[in-house]
Amino acid sequence: MLWLVLGPFHAMENQVLVIRIKIPNSGAVDWTVHSGPQLLFRDVLDVIGQVLPEATTTAFEYEDEDGDRITVRSDEEMKAMLSYYYSTVMEQQVNGQLIEPLQIFPRACKPPGERNIHGLKVNTRAGPSQHSSPAVSDSLPSNSLKKSSAELKKILANGQMNEQDIRYRDTLGHGNGGTVYKAYHVPSGKILAVKVILLDITLELQKQIMSELEILYKCDSSYIIGFYGAFFVENRISICTEFMDGGSLDVYRKIPEHVLGRIAVAVVKGLTYLWSLKILHRDVKPSNMLVNTRGQVKLCDFGVSTQLVNSIAKTYVGTNAYMAPERISGEQYGIHSDVWSLGISFMEIQKNQGSLMPLQLLQCIVDEDSPVLPVGEFSEPFVHFITQCMRKQPKERPAPEELMGHPFIVQFNDGNATVVSMWVCRALEERRSQQGPP
Numbered sequence: 001m002l003w004l005v006l007g008p009f010h011a012m013e014n015q016v017l018v019i020r021i022k023i024p025n026s027g028a029v030d031w032t033v034h035s036g037p038q039l040l041f042r043d044v045l046d047v048i049g050q051v052l053p054e055a056t057t058t059a060f061e062y063e064d065e066d067g068d069r070i071t072v073r074s075d076e077e078m079k080a081m082l083s084y085y086y087s088t089v090m091e092q093q094v095n096g097q098l099i100e101p102l103q104i105f106p107r108a109c110k111p112p113g114e115r116n117i118h119g120l121k122v123n124t125r126a127g128p129s130q131h132s133s134p135a136v137s138d139s140l141p142s143n144s145l146k147k148s149s150a151e152l153k154k155i156l157a158n159g160q161m162n163e164q165d166i167r168y169r170d171t172l173g174h175g176n177g178g179t180v181y182k183a184y185h186v187p188s189g190k191i192l193a194v195k196v197i198l199l200d201i202t203l204e205l206q207k208q209i210m211s212e213l214e215i216l217y218k219c220d221s222s223y224i225i226g227f228y229g230a231f232f233v234e235n236r237i238s239i240c241t242e243f244m245d246g247g248s249l250d251v252y253r254k255i256p257e258h259v260l261g262r263i264a265v266a267v268v269k270g271l272t273y274l275w276s277l278k279i280l281h282r283d284v285k286p287s288n289m290l291v292n293t294r295g296q297v298k299l300c301d302f303g304v305s306t307q308l309v310n311s312i313a314k315t316y317v318g319t320n321a322y323m324a325p326e327r328i329s330g331e332q333y334g335i336h337s338d339v340w341s342l343g344i345s346f347m348e349i350q351k352n353q354g355s356l357m358p359l360q361l362l363q364c365i366v367d368e369d370s371p372v373l374p375v376g377e378f379s380e381p382f383v384h385f386i387t388q389c390m391r392k393q394p395k396e397r398p399a400p401e402e403l404m405g406h407p408f409i410v411q412f413n414d415g416n417a418t419v420v421s422m423w424v425c426r427a428l429e430e431r432r433s434q435q436g437p438p
Contacts, residue, residue: 019044020101021051030101037086041078048106061105066190069105070222076415077222083417084294161185161229161240166194172247173287182243185228192228195239219277223270225290225300244298246291246424255349257379259423261412263289264346264385266297268409271342272400274299275335284341285322286349291424295417326394336394339403343389347373350382381408 017033029051033039048057061069062081065088072081085102092099167184174180178197185192219227226242249255255263267289274281281288281299288301324340326333350373370390373383385408391397403409 018101079415221273244290244292250286270299295421
């Protein structure tokens with residue numbers, strides 16, 4: 001992890017960068033860049049356009065150390081890719097190895113119905129189509145829900161995962177009808193998080209599971225947990241996702257504001273991405289915000305998410321302590337309810353305490369003024385951000401574009417994953433030292 005201290009961009013400032021553009025079925029083209037750290041996303045797209053003049057390319061991918069494809073669509077994601085690549089270059093130099101070019105894989109535009117980033121064929125409705133988008137209707141009759149278990153076995157048989165290939169290790173947590181395990185996938189050698197959900201549960205929860213599969217299928221964002229596949233065994237579903245070695249934010253003590261700011265940027269971007277798909281998270285809370293030692297921050301657990309119909313929904317799911325007043329009162333709500341949950345989540349993280357018992361908190365949320373941060377303990381931009389998110393009237397809370405434009409978010413929107421990475425590594429090391437030898 002030495003490169004985290006030295007800084008990969010600074011160390012590689014004068015290093016010539018060779019980008020190998022992989023052309024499907026046609027080999028590759030090498031592109032030499034003399035100012036790699038200053039390279040912009042648009043510069044790369046322009047060169048790809050010259051290499052592939054017949055294609056319309058809006059993004060490209062690179063492979064991480066696990067061989068997973070990571071999509072790049074912005075300057076921020078471009079910086080993350082270069083930071084990762086330069087760190088591997090430094091390791092190669094230290095070990096006396098030959099420096100490999102940075103390989104990228106152009107992505108041409110495809111119709112939405114053909115997008116499937118993890119290769120899982122899912123069709124939640126009867127019919128021969130292999131490419132139709134899965135869908136779960138909010139108005140499904142009860143007899144359709146009763147068939148969910150039988151249909152799921154057929155649906156998930158198309159995935160790449162199965163019980164025989166999984167070796168379960170540690171229990172990571174419980175919630176939303178299931179248990180999450182750290183597991184080992186034998187064929188790929190990959191560490192996974194596997195959420196196992198028993199199906200002798202309510203029909204409503206079965207519907208939520210179907211919704212989770214749909215959302216994971218559709219999501220293609222570096223701020224949303226990666227989906228590897230799913231399988232059905234007897235009376236339980238196992239959903240396999242990316243393992244985040246830093247765990248969830250609820251297990252950390254008070255987070256330094258310069259770290260929390262960059263975490264907040266990622267969380268807001270993840271929520272904004274979901275909202276752009278007309279999806280509400282509905283269970284925004286610290287335990288559903290994951291971090292890893294690479295400095296990535298991702299949202300997880302969409303088991304209580306569902307399509308946003310006509311921009312407004314009326315359901316009663318989620319974690320009460322983080323619910324907005326209008327949700328508790330049963331009124332109409334939308335994106336702004338997730339914004340409230342965002343604000344109260346970061347308030348709780350920084351206060352580092354469950355300051356109110358659930359019943360007291362519910363009463364406070366509905367009947368009293370919004371909770372506030374102590375004066376003088378936090379920066380003015382952070383206090384203002386939390387205050388705006390927790391306005392009692394939904395329409396007074398920031399819209400997605402206003403969240404991204406808030407001074408607290410703008411201040412830390414620099415793509416610096418190293419700050420989060422170093423903090424996670426230090427926190428994990430401190431935790432291990434406190435636990436002592438096994």
